[in-house]
Amino acid sequence: MPYAELGLKADEYARIVDLLGRRPTAAELAMYSVMWSEHCSYKSSKRHLRQFGEKTTEAMRERLLVGIGQNAGVVDIGDGWAVTFKVESHNHPSFVEPYQGAATGVGGIVRDIISMGARPVAVMDQLRFGAVEHPDTARVVHGVVAGVGGYGNCLGLPNIGGETEFDASYQGNPLVNALCVGVLRHEDIHLANATGPGNKVVLFGARTGGDGIGGASILASETFDAEKPSKRPSVQVGDPFMEKVLIECCLELFAQELVLGIQDLGAAGISCATSELASNGDSGMHVDLEKVLLRDPSLTAGEILMSESQERMMAVVAPDRLEAFLAVTAKWDVETAVIGEVTGDGRLTIDHHGRRIVDVDPKTVAHEGPVYDRPYARPAWQDALTDDAASARHLPRPGDASALRGQVLALAGSANLASAAWVTDQYDRYVQGNTALAQPDDAGVVRVDEATGLGVAISTDANGRFTKLDPRTGAAQALAEAYRNVATVGARPLAVTDCLNFGSPEDPDAMWQLVEAITGLADACRELGVPVTGGNVSLYNGTGEPGRLDSSINPTPVVGVLGVLDDVATATPSGWTEAGRAIYLLGTTAEELDGSVWSDVVHGHLGGVPPRVDLAAEKALAEVLVGAVDGVAHAAHDLSAGGLSQALVDAVLRFGVGAEVDLAALLERDGVDAATALFAESGARALVAVAEGQEGRLEELADTHGVRAARIGTTGGETLRLAGLAETVVELPLTELRETSARTLPRHFA
Known part of the structure; x- marks a missing residue:
């Protein structure tokens, strides 16, 4: 017919x-x-997406000038300035024709921003590809990265951040999500x-x-x-x-x-x-x-x-x-x-x-158009996945310094944690001259007003592994991480855009994942006080049989958070530039290794339950990080994928300044072993290197907001030295770390 x-x-x-x-x-x-069509009408998700509006309070709407329903949301950032931002998907086209699929994904989101009356000022991309060693992955990666870079560079828009990840679940369904941010005066909407x-x-x-x-x-x-x-x-x-x-x-x-x-x-x-x-x-x-x-x-x-x-x-x-x-x-x-x-x-x-x-x-x-009430139910395989007898607490831990050292290096060189410079160096990050921070910093920061320095920070995050284990928690985790990243650079989080990438809505398993994720995200937005301004739903990202564990991609709710900075010159970078700065770990580490990069890279395992989301702790941490932007923080980096180990690796490699860290007191305080201390992915945590003489102010800030702060080391030198790990000392020269991190993507794609 x-x-x-x-x-x-x-x-x-x-x-x-x-x-x-x-x-x-x-x-x-x-x-x-x-x-x-599903893409235009949201006929399978519309009924559930209403939660975003229903759970938005009047207080959350105070800074919201345009909300869901228009081409993009618009947020008041003060002084008569407004910012519009949105993320959308161009997934399936990017598998069929990677270059044009990705390029036109960028072009489409930029036009959404133009149509609001704004000048586009920056773009970001959230990319997920199949297994890094699969023979077809290179075809998709080369085309997508060239398409994103080619289109954005030709437009003269800085690409200030995003994600590049690899997982076998995305082999036939890569995710190409593009975000654009634009600037306008209130009267120009x-x-x-x-x-x-x-x-x-x-x-x-x-x-x-x-x-x-x-x-x-x-x-x-x-x-x-x-x-x-x-x-x-x-x-x-x-x-x-x-x-x-x-x-x-x-x-x-x-x-x-x-x-x-x-x-x-x-x-x-x-x-x-x-x-x-x-x-x-x-x-x-x-x-x-x-x-x-x-x-x-x-x-x-x-x-x-x-x-x-x-x-x-x-x-x-x-x-x-x-x-x-x-x-x-x-x-x-x-x-x-x-x-x-x-x-x-x-x-x-x-x-x-x-x-x-x-x-x-x-x-x-x-x-x-049609609005479907699709059947959905907790998958038959979900309990076995989350009750997995081999969940991370039972996985073997490193037995000596050599094993621990090898695992730190294994994570640093893994496809999802290694340097993304091979990708991001193909993008212009500083065109227009308003970029204050860009990848690999925790969030991208752009100046809006040249006279005052007023600007915005944006971070996008998602964790498909966490969302596979528990969609409601995984979506909340994505929001929490993006919120934390924005706060880490010193910006106060204001608003959210999202791109929900899931399998077939006709599969009750995938539909359950979508409904749970929407509910978790809406509830978390309400608790954090940040409204969803708009976004996108991408469904039918699956090629397997319905009802199977591998029927679709790892469910991937990409969440973008926008925050405001009074002066972008104060933005906190993610790595330290000077020796002799005290390093603090904010927050508490728990034995939360399920779904972690450690369990994946070291043991090839996915099972158990993801780290608990504590949104009150995230808000408290954000208050400390935003407060520290005023001359207290020399550098800051959130703890997320790869835990403390990867945060330290990222921080020392950012500007080539090492660190000496002693975790003995931390292990005793939190009651964890060395592997947990280094690789757990508990939320609401960040590293802060303190400006000279500001240790007392940071401790006072943390105490005021009920955030645990532990001094764990000092910056300086040409190595990352980890001591206090059950009498184990791990010494990692920066040259070895840099080589390990930098070679991964070029080895596969250059």
């Missing part, structure tokens, strides 16, 4: 017929198919609404071609056969130089107040832009489709509606401002076509060469 080829189910087609009171035209069928009968509908930017047709309904939703030729054209093709011109053109249009409403064209193309603009504005719209400028004149009406050609925007313009609007687009050499106008009849009508091909209520297309 034609509707099935477009990704619609039989009951969905029947509902369309019922809504229209007749059979849909081919163009209407195409429009409903893309707009009712623009919304995607079409109001005012007689106002013109203008399409401008690149011409519409055959690339990306059906992308939202097919490629970005259900499973697919990568060898089937019909799926390959679904990947969009990007032109970053066209997008750069489009950015400047849009900003000038905003500055001259020539736009009443604006919408970028991403997933579902013209179908999405027209129906969402009309629906959001509670109005109607008429479009003459033959006026759309085409790259390929052979496209059918349905293909024009579904095309996801990149670098296009749709604006609503008052008739008396149209001439000025066209003058600006002509100045920037941006092709423009007036394709329709706003009406007052509440209908979306589209003609093609005089023939009516679409006549629908736009709300039924954009906002009143």
Whole structure:
């Protein structure tokens, strides 16, 4: 059946017929198919995503200028400045055509930010690939990294951070999540609404071609056969130089107040832009489709509606401002076509060469699609995984200094903890001159106001292993880590965006993981007082049989946290630059090794329960770290993947200054063994190297907020020396650590 080829189910087609009171035209069928896709309508997750709004308190909304429902959320950061940020996925396209899939993922999220009236100022990427040694992983890695870097670099946007991880669960379903942040004044916010009968509908930017047709309904939703030729054209093709011109053109249009409403064209193309603009504005719209400028004149009406050609925007313009609007687009050499106008009849009508091909209520297309209450249940295999008799407490511990040393090096050289410089050095981190911190620091920091130094910090985090063991805890852990990272650089956390990457919603196991993760994240956001401003859900990330432990990717809720800094010049880096600085460990270490990098790298094990989330402790730690930005902290680094061991490795390698650490008192205080002290991934912990003479102030800060602080060492030298580990001393020259860390990714991909 034609509707099935477009990704619609039989009951969905029947509902369309019922809504229209007749059979849909081919163009209407195409429009409903893309707009009712999982990617565009969130039909399986919408019911559960409502928790984010329901659990947002009035206090959490104080700094929120625009929330969920628009192209991106907008947060008040003070002094009349606002920041908009959002993360989205482009996973399936990036497996089929890695370069263009990743590049257009960046382009799409940047246009979401432009459409809010903001100037994009930075991007981040959250990448997950298959097993590092798998022969197909290199194909995907090379294409994705080149696509992210190529598009972002051409736009002149600094890439200030992110993640690059490897796991066999992502072999057929890599994750390419892209984040963009933009800056604007409060009065410059623009919304995607079409109001005012007689106002013109203008399409401008690149011409519409055959690339990306059906992308939202097919490629970005259900499973697919990568060898089937019909799926390959679904990947969009990007032109970053066209997008750069489009950015400047849009900003000038905003500055001259020539736009009443604006919408970028991403997933579902013209179908999405027209129906969402009309629906959001509670109005109607008429479009003459033959006026759309085409790259390929052979496209059918349905293909024009579904095309996801990149670098296009749709604006609503008052008739008396149209001439000025066209003058600006002509100045920037941006092709423009007036394709329709706003009406007052509440209908979306589209003609093609005089023939009516679409006549629908736009709300039924954009906002009143199917909402499923998918069945879900705790997987039959979950108890066996979490009750695993070989959980980390039973795994063999290193028996002597040599074994302990080997395990520290094993973690430092593992694919997920080793230096990501081979990836990040392909990105420009400092273009525009406003980057204060960037990867490998705990969070990216960009200046917003040159006069005052006001700026923002952003961190994105996820832990698929923790989420596999316990989705509710894993999602909360992702939030806690991102929150902690933002606080570690000295910024006060304000708001959240998320990208929820899960398996098939038709698999009750994967659906349970999604519901648990949403609940855990919503509850944790409420407790930490940070609202979710928007984001993305990516489902059908699986190729295995439903009901199996390996049926889908490790569930991966990527959480981005944005915080504000009064002056980015005070931001705390993640490594020390001077000898003689006292090193403190803040927080308490527990025997929490389940799901850890140690259990994976050393023992090849995943089982048990993830570390407990203590959000009250996270808030208290954040207060100390934010307070320490005022001349107390010389450097700070959160403890997360790899535990204290990896935090110390990262800190000494950041600027090439070693450290001498004695953990004897810590082991006695927390009642843990050497392996636990070094490799446990308990939350709410951070390392702080204290500025000269500020030890008392840090201890006072920690005491005030009820955070345990232990002085564990001193910076300096050309080695990382670990003492006090049951009379064991581990000596690690920085040259050996650096070589171990730096060689991993180049060995596989350079």
